[in-house]
Amino acid sequence: xxxxxxxxxxxxxxxxxxxxxxxxxxxxxxxxxxxxxxxxxxxxxxxxxxxxxxxxxxxxxxxxxxxxxxxxxxxxxxxxxxxxxxxxxxxxxxxxxxxxxxxxxxxxxxxxxxxxxxxxxxxxxxxxxxxxxxxxxxxxxxxxxxxxxxxxxxxxxxxxxxxxxxxxxxxxxxxxxxxxxxxxxxxxxxxxxxxxxxxxxxxxxxxxxxxxxxxxxxxxxxxxxxxxxxxxxxxxxxxxxxxxxxxxxxxxxxxxxxxxxxxxxxxxxxxxxxxxxxxxxxxxxxxxx
Amino acid sequence: xxxxxxxxxxxxxxxxxxxxxxxxxxxxxxxxxxxxxxxxxxxxxxxxxxxxxxxxxxxxxxxxxxxxxxxxxxxxxxxxxxxxxxxxxxxxxxxxxxxxxxxxxxxxxxxxxxxxxxxxxxxxxxxxxxxxxxxxxxxxxxxxxxxxxxxxxxxxxxxxxxxxxxxxxxxxxxxxxxxxxxxxxxxxxxxxxxxxxxxxxxxxxxxxxxxxxxxxxxxxxxxxxxxxxxxxxxxxxxxxxxxxxxxxxxxxxxxxxxxxxxxxxxxxxxxxxxxxxx
Numbered sequence: 001x002x003x004x005x006x007x008x009x010x011x012x013x014x015x016x017x018x019x020x021x022x023x024x025x026x027x028x029x030x031x032x033x034x035x036x037x038x039x040x041x042x043x044x045x046x047x048x049x050x051x052x053x054x055x056x057x058x059x060x061x062x063x064x065x066x067x068x069x070x071x072x073x074x075x076x077x078x079x080x081x082x083x084x085x086x087x088x089x090x091x092x093x094x095x096x097x098x099x100x101x102x103x104x105x106x107x108x109x110x111x112x113x114x115x116x117x118x119x120x121x122x123x124x125x126x127x128x129x130x131x132x133x134x135x136x137x138x139x140x141x142x143x144x145x146x147x148x149x150x151x152x153x154x155x156x157x158x159x160x161x162x163x164x165x166x167x168x169x170x171x172x173x174x175x176x177x178x179x180x181x182x183x184x185x186x187x188x189x190x191x192x193x194x195x196x197x198x199x200x201x202x203x204x205x206x207x208x209x210x211x212x213x214x215x216x217x218x219x220x221x222x223x224x225x226x227x228x229x230x231x232x233x234x235x236x237x238x239x240x241x242x243x244x245x246x247x248x249x250x251x252x253x254x255x256x257x258x259x260x261x262x263x264x265x266x267x268x269x270x271x272x273x274x275x276x277x278x279x280x281x282x283x284x285x286x287x288x289x
Numbered sequence: 290x291x292x293x294x295x296x297x298x299x300x301x302x303x304x305x306x307x308x309x310x311x312x313x314x315x316x317x318x319x320x321x322x323x324x325x326x327x328x329x330x331x332x333x334x335x336x337x338x339x340x341x342x343x344x345x346x347x348x349x350x351x352x353x354x355x356x357x358x359x360x361x362x363x364x365x366x367x368x369x370x371x372x373x374x375x376x377x378x379x380x381x382x383x384x385x386x387x388x389x390x391x392x393x394x395x396x397x398x399x400x401x402x403x404x405x406x407x408x409x410x411x412x413x414x415x416x417x418x419x420x421x422x423x424x425x426x427x428x429x430x431x432x433x434x435x436x437x438x439x440x441x442x443x444x445x446x447x448x449x450x451x452x453x454x455x456x457x458x459x460x461x462x463x464x465x466x467x468x469x470x471x472x473x474x475x476x477x478x479x480x481x482x483x484x485x486x487x488x489x490x491x492x493x494x495x496x497x498x499x500x501x502x503x504x505x506x507x508x509x510x511x512x513x514x515x516x517x518x519x520x521x522x523x524x525x526x527x528x529x530x531x532x533x534x535x536x537x538x539x540x541x542x543x544x545x546x547x548x549x550x551x552x553x554x555x556x557x558x559x560x561x562x563x564x565x566x567x
Contacts, residue, residue, distance in 0.1 A: 015394065019380045021376045028435075031404075122524075126524045138334040171560065223410060261414045272406050
């Protein structure tokens, strides 16, 4: 009896010990920085010195007086809005195209659509910067849209579509593959048109895929950083400066790390709430098969 | 009937071809430009190179200090992926098998899940501060610590899902044979996790190799810059010399593209099963 009990405790102990190394790493990279971040948001740390003062809620109040913050907020929202609409239409369209071909051709198409996913955001930005600047000008006589405050965000989103649509396309594609074909056959017998079939069968049954892709695209555009920093550094004249770039600039350019952290916290809270709201919206609409 | 089917088919083919061009053309342009001399680029952007001139490659690799950045990228990517696979498989196994009796393990699972919602921006400044205080800035070992810890929660989550689908009978049999926990995991369970291990490894090689937002904050000195960070500065410095800049970055892409080609099956399987994050 005694031996058996010893064995059970050993198993329990092993369960915790198995979790421990990963958890220590997790604490180092996420948990500790997270709580330290809350602490920094209440200080006037400049990002350089070792000492700093507590300033209470001053950083949070300061946001309302900050003249520079309105533009990054607006830009991040524009990124998210255009990015989600364009990204959804585009990747769903590609999934439908890939799905409409025979198995072999479909696989080839999917591979090609997916290859740009391997490219880093930095390289994507540079390739497209080259295309916009040189190819657009030489072939069509158009000046780079990256230099135009009205077109810079759509131009960066187009880069994003190239770089990361492959992922959403695959999610929609596997969603399409999961729709039982007899539903379409039944609809055909009832004389439904292609459009009707799409609206009444495909779209509702793809809701789980929508819920993943829209939430993902939304939060990733809200956090837009690497591609935009490499392509325009937030320019021209701040026309593409996102909130993430603004936080980064507060650390490296303006030496206002404490304030930057307060902005980041509010922004993160907003991302989490919005992400949750969107995924709840779709989850409610999921249909049982 | 036949005629009716034709029009949609033609339209969808047109769209398909346009989409294929959209995805391939930028890569194609980057590759042809990488073989052209500055003269040829000035003459025509779209023309094919006159010869397979490798000067850009030699030049670009030398000027971008390619071998050092390559070594830096490899030094942070592969050990991190190894640690991620090792510790998150152990953790995922423990969570999947023990969360029914331990409240602590259950709450650890929820903590990992909640952490997936956190955008990196709120960690950026504190991580910078911690690394500064510990003197770990511009240190590749520190970068491995950071990347591993940053990826653990998500990788563990993938393993938990997979372990739950593995039947317990084999483990019960091994237990009766007197198998200890470590032996049980490494000799019996871990080999069964091969598919998800391949997915986790492939996705993380791709993500860590291309990482920018963590590296740009922690690796400021030239000596420790990875390929992605190096590209960022290199392109800024040589904006006019496209040929050379593209040559240097095409070489930098080769390892990831190889991983993608070799492990494509697992990446696709992982993403289709919902293995995505940003």
